[in-house]
Amino acid sequence: KTATADWLMSQTKHRPQVAIICGSGLGMLADTLKCQDSFAYADIPGFPQSTVQGHAGQLVFGELKGKTCVCMQGRFHMYEGHSLCKTTFPIRVFKLLGVETLIVTNAAGSLADGFQTGDIMIIKDHINFPGLVGLNPLCGPNDDKFGPRFPAMSGCYDKGLRCLAMEIAKELGVASVLQEGVYAMVGGPNFETIAEARLLHRLGVDAVGMSTAPEVVVATHCGLRVFGLSLITNKVVKSYEDTESVNHEGVLEIGRLRSHTVQQLPNSLSYF
Ligand SMILES: O=P(O)(O)O[C@H]1O[C@H](CO)[C@@H](O)[C@H]1O
Ligand code: HPA
Structure with missing residues (x-):
């Protein structure tokens, strides 16, 4: 991680305070950065590679409303075959670069009855199913340089940032599509x-996806302030009568349709 951070610092003058991870189809979050320096993951020493459609695979540095940001256009998922250590590798690199706040975004299916496709959910908390059975990026020897052996997770989605996001959404006139819930x-x-969908619903899950929790665990372990957003790209089918089914192209399409709204919140939040 240190070698990767040193290499990046030798290649760009930007020293980011905020890191943004773009979810599936949400790579456009990087488009609004000014004075960009971009690096393909393939060119960054030690960086894993993106293999999923809708994840471009580059790291973009730039300025957003006077704050320096680094944006991952493409995240790493456990199902790609990466170890959890690899999927969360960039988080510790960001910590070494001086980042203080992490904004995670994702595409997710909704289980909550009141949610609509296209809504944006502020993540209040998460259930890390792989983590509960021991698939946790913090397994193995603890690196005390980054954080404690047994980190608390009770406040991992910063309350101040969540309240601020609600206020900003009202000002932007997008409060009607804003939800808050458990990912x-x-x-x-x-x-x-x-x-499985019915089980998740009964457990109180509002939205489900295949990412984010390991990144947030590693970020919280090393003391980053975290804000999370899910774009609801589909309703998870909970009825045997329902003939619809979800697919990845549909997930990406909702990202394209909602790109403008999704862009606004992280843009305004990164200012704080
Ligand atoms: O979580 P992100 O990367 O946004 O992507 C979500 O969308 C993909 C499925 O369409 C899965 O990778 C799921 O996790
Ligand atoms: O319905 C879903 N389930 C899991 N992951 C997802 N990512 C987008 N939609 C979904």
């Missing part, structure tokens, strides 16, 4: 069966 990470890559 659950499942392993993927298959989407849920109807029985």
Whole structure:
């Protein structure tokens, strides 16, 4: 990680305070950065590679409303075959670069009854299903340089940033599509069966996806302030009568349709 951070610092003058991870189809979050320096993951020493459609695979540095940001256009998922250590590798690199705040975004399916496709959910908390059974990026020897052996996760989605996001959404006139809820990470890559969807619903899950939780665990471990957003790209099928089914192209399409709205919140938040 240190070698990667040193290499990046030798290649760009930007010293980011905020890092943004773009979810599936949400790579356009990087487009508004000014004075960009971009690096393909393939050219960054030690960096994993993106293999999923809708994840461009480059790191973009730039300025956003006077703050310096680094944006991952493309994240790493466990189902791609990466170890959890690899999927979260960039988080510790960001910490070494001086980042203080992490903004995570993702595409997710909704289970909550009141949610609509196209809504934006502020993540209040998560259920890390792989983590609960021991698939956790913090497994193995603890690196005390980054954080404690047994980190607390009770406040991992910063309350101040969540309240601020609500206020900003009202000012932007997008409060009607804003929700707040619990995100659950499942392993993927298959989407849920109807029985699994019903289970998640009964457990109080509002939105489900195949990423984010490991990144937030590693970020919280090393003391980053975290804000998370899910774009609701589909309703998870919970009824045997329902003939619709979800697919990745549909997920990416909702990202394109909602790009402008999704862009606004992280843009305004990174200012604080
Ligand atoms: O979580 P992100 O990367 O946004 O992507 C979500 O969308 C993909 C499925 O369409 C899965 O990778 C799921 O995790
Ligand atoms: O319905 C879903 N399930 C899991 N992951 C997802 N990512 C987007 N939509 C979904």
